[in-house]
Amino acid sequence: MPDFNSLPSKLPKGKTSIFSVMSSLAREHEAIDLSQGFPNFETDARLKDLVYKAMKDGYNQYPPMNGIPELREQISAKIEKLYHIKYKADSEITLTAGATGAIYAAITAFIHAGDEVIVFKPAYDSYEPTIKSNGGKPVPVQMKGEDFCIDWQEVKEKINSRTKMLVITTPHNPSGTVFSKDDMQQLEALLKGTNIILLSDEVYEHIIFDDIEHQSASRFPGLAERAIVCSSFGKTFHNTGWKMGYCVAPEALMKEIWKIHELTVFCVNHPTQKAFAEYLKHPENYLSLGNFYQEKRDKFLELIKGTKFTGTPARGTYYQVLNFAKITDEKDTEFARRLTIDHKLASIPLSVFNYEQKDNSQLRFCFAKTDETLERAAEVLHNI
Numbered sequence: 001m002p003d004f005n006s007l008p009s010k011l012p013k014g015k016t017s018i019f020s021v022m023s024s025l026a027r028e029h030e031a032i033d034l035s036q037g038f039p040n041f042e043t044d045a046r047l048k049d050l051v052y053k054a055m056k057d058g059y060n061q062y063p064p065m066n067g068i069p070e071l072r073e074q075i076s077a078k079i080e081k082l083y084h085i086k087y088k089a090d091s092e093i094t095l096t097a098g099a100t101g102a103i104y105a106a107i108t109a110f111i112h113a114g115d116e117v118i119v120f121k122p123a124y125d126s127y128e129p130t131i132k133s134n135g136g137k138p139v140p141v142q143m144k145g146e147d148f149c150i151d152w153q154e155v156k157e158k159i160n161s162r163t164k165m166l167v168i169t170t171p172h173n174p175s176g177t178v179f180s181k182d183d184m185q186q187l188e189a190l191l192k193g194t195n196i197i198l199l200s201d202e203v204y205e206h207i208i209f210d211d212i213e214h215q216s217a218s219r220f221p222g223l224a225e226r227a228i229v230c231s232s233f234g235k236t237f238h239n240t241g242w243k244m245g246y247c248v249a250p251e252a253l254m255k256e257i258w259k260i261h262e263l264t265v266f267c268v269n270h271p272t273q274k275a276f277a278e279y280l281k282h283p284e285n286y287l288s289l290g291n292f293y294q295e296k297r298d299k300f301l302e303l304i305k306g307t308k309f310t311g312t313p314a315r316g317t318y319y320q321v322l323n324f325a326k327i328t329d330e331k332d333t334e335f336a337r338r339l340t341i342d343h344k345l346a347s348i349p350l351s352v353f354n355y356e357q358k359d360n361s362q363l364r365f366c367f368a369k370t371d372e373t374l375e376r377a378a379e380v381l382h383n384i
Contacts, residue, residue, distance in 0.1 A: 026346035050275035067095030071277040099245035111136040115164035122353030171316025203232035303378035318368035
């Protein structure tokens with residue numbers, strides 16, 4: 001028998017995702033699952049009907065590699081209306097297998113052995129493994145304090161001749177913070193005169209609260225000229241299992257992304273694209289999302305008043321970070337496990353996303369749940 005255990009691994013330190021670990025633990029112990037980031041309520045029936053109609057109408061074979069023209073046109077119109085920049089539908093927009101597919105293609109297209117990529121920590125856990133598997137080196141910059149602020153002077157000091165790419169996430173997962181206009185302008189100034197590519201993960205662009213305006217990289221000319229912006233229909237329209245996302249980028253960058261996209265998936269679900277092309281014609285379907293989730297956030301925070309958990313209200317995404325330092329001095333990974341097994345409530349420990357697994361006694365809770373689920377979860381937190 002061949003000994004495949006001796007084969008070299010591209011990710012020798014790769015571990016099972018914390019999302020898979022906590023979701024599995026939640027299922028095993030029949031816990032309320034506020035760990036993994038997906039809604040436990042249905043997507044719009046009208047959207048499902050549009051997918052079914054597209055199937056019945058025969059849109060069941062390969063679509064164009066970069067997506068059907070009518071959907072790319074709708075995406076271009078949406079971005080122009082919101083961020084005042086016109087992306088060419090035929091050469092600067094690509095439909096992908098979720099935003100993760102876009103992120104993978106973007107990193108793989110440009111990162112070579114020895115290239116450095118600046119990543120802000122805590123960071124979504126797909127960035128660094130993809131960088132490493134392409135021979136690149138992640139360069140971490142830890143966000144600071146309860147508000148997860150960025151020290152732009154530290155970022156400047158990390159940039160050197162080997163810096164190929166910088167990755168940002170706004171609204172930010174897992175912290176729920178949002179980059180300000182000043183943040184984006186400082187980033188724009190830092191990157192001016194360089195060939196550094198900006199990968200901007202904006203999957204929660206429509207889930208933003210308290211009248212804060214989303215500062216897309218597309219808004220800023222000095223960023224847009226170098227930015228690959230990734231978005232997600234799954235996050236926006238409550239159907240993460242459909243795995244439908246897209247990215248936009250200047251044509252010169254998109255040509256290289258296509259080479260990876262074509263080899264990995266070639267194209268993505270045809271009837272779903274037809275459905276989204278029709279659904280995007282009605283902007284209220286995404287413009288109302290911030291108010292919808294702000295009500296969820298506010299309800300969750302109101303429900304947990306009087307508990308020993310503390311935290312700054314999330315500014316965006318559908319995650320709320322809570323500090324448990326007043327309850328226990330356990331490691332966050334240990335407390336998250338005990339909370340799931342003993343108290344039947346699953347969350348995500350933040351240390352796994354931090355530089356050197358720095359433990360700040362914080363857990364992330366997903367509030368994209370029904371009111372009944374949030375009420376049950378709050379009852380658990382009150383009993384701890």
